[in-house]
Amino acid sequence: MNRQALSTEDRAARKRLAELAAGRGFSIHQDAVANLFIRRDGSNPSLPPVLIGSHLDSQPTGGRFDGALGTLSAFEVLEALEDAGVITERAVEVVSWTNEEGSRFSPGCMGSMAFVDVGDIAGWQDIRGVEGARFGDELAATLNALPEARVQPIGHSISAFVEVHIEQGPVLERAGVPIGIVTGVQGTKWLEITFTGEAAHAGTTPLEFRKDPLAAAITAIARLQQAVMPADPLARLTVGRMTVEPSSVNVIPSKVTFTIDIRHPEEDVLASIEARVIAECRASAEDHALDAHIEKRFDMAPGTFDAAIVDVIENACESLDIPRMKLVSGAFHDALFVSRVAPAAMIFVPCRDGISHNESEFVSSENIETGAKVLLQTALSLAQG
Numbered sequence: 001m002n003r004q005a006l007s008t009e010d011r012a013a014r015k016r017l018a019e020l021a022a023g024r025g026f027s028i029h030q031d032a033v034a035n036l037f038i039r040r041d042g043s044n045p046s047l048p049p050v051l052i053g054s055h056l057d058s059q060p061t062g063g064r065f066d067g068a069l070g071t072l073s074a075f076e077v078l079e080a081l082e083d084a085g086v087i088t089e090r091a092v093e094v095v096s097w098t099n100e101e102g103s104r105f106s107p108g109c110m111g112s113m114a115f116v117d118v119g120d121i122a123g124w125q126d127i128r129g130v131e132g133a134r135f136g137d138e139l140a141a142t143l144n145a146l147p148e149a150r151v152q153p154i155g156h157s158i159s160a161f162v163e164v165h166i167e168q169g170p171v172l173e174r175a176g177v178p179i180g181i182v183t184g185v186q187g188t189k190w191l192e193i194t195f196t197g198e199a200a201h202a203g204t205t206p207l208e209f210r211k212d213p214l215a216a217a218i219t220a221i222a223r224l225q226q227a228v229m230p231a232d233p234l235a236r237l238t239v240g241r242m243t244v245e246p247s248s249v250n251v252i253p254s255k256v257t258f259t260i261d262i263r264h265p266e267e268d269v270l271a272s273i274e275a276r277v278i279a280e281c282r283a284s285a286e287d288h289a290l291d292a293h294i295e296k297r298f299d300m301a302p303g304t305f306d307a308a309i310v311d312v313i314e315n316a317c318e319s320l321d322i323p324r325m326k327l328v329s330g331a332f333h334d335a336l337f338v339s340r341v342a343p344a345a346m347i348f349v350p351c352r353d354g355i356s357h358n359e360s361e362f363v364s365s366e367n368i369e370t371g372a373k374v375l376l377q378t379a380l381s382l383a384q385g
């Protein structure tokens, strides 16, 4: 499904969630970057709320569960508390973070970055989406699409944050364990590289006259693919997007732009891979007599979650007699940014064959239910003062 951030489809999903919330008498609000909050009051309004949730935006060919599972499981927790007439001391709030994926507009995690004051809402306004839309216009349309969700100051105080998410990898399924308690998240860097050469005739231009940005990109990428992941099983290097101009069968391209997504659990290794990518790209550009422009599009340092929240999730699993295992997330998540302002951790559920960012993404109803039960028990523990 294609529900990219701040799109018509994303606005429709937010609208539906807001309607469900209104139907249960929960209050809703949004902030300046359209993070959407749904609140069920507690008995002591002076206490900062417990925050649970995830994101609704998706990849161009994303699955139904990445993000949405965590957001709807969190909403289900509010409904379960309401149905059971449970009064928690702290309010419990559900959040849907804006633009976690970063696919249409980079960086990713814009909502949670802005919430913890490491974003740049003003600086993001003129960012263009891959299809050309302006971020500021799409953000305004998204805010205006939910007039019932008043815009309130960003970054309100919370006591803790817990996010349920599909693992997006094979570990839990292979281990036959229904719950992952996420202790940390590996680091991520996104680079966008543009090589500019000279369009020329494919048939008449000999090698020594060519300024071919695609040849340079292929050379650099081949060298990196042969060097980085084979040398380090923990390293991840992905070229996810490439545009070629003018993209004609018989024209030597004038310009090529491509993205490189780098991941590693160790910050210094992540930095050394980034340096290697930059060096290879610059060397290949020089070899092909080209201009290279390299931009950092996302930079999320690896991090660990709060041990106390990990313990609360562990205790929740224990009380529910649910097998669990601890693991570090290979995917980045809003929870890691949120952990800068409040104790946070995550609950993973297995997804079939570990496949995600793919429309065949699948989670069994049993695993969905188990994840929501652990989230409910965790939220209850955190919300009782």
Ligand code: HGY
Binding pocket: 100, 101, 102, 108, 330, 331, 332, 333
């Ligand atoms: O790319 C990620 O790690 C996340 O799934 N958006």
Ligand code: MN
Binding pocket: 055, 066, 067, 100, 165
């Ligand atoms: Mn996600």
Ligand code: MN
Binding pocket: 066, 101, 357
């Ligand atoms: Mn994702």
Ligand code: MN
Binding pocket: 054, 055, 100, 165, 332, 333, 334, 335
């Ligand atoms: Mn996430």
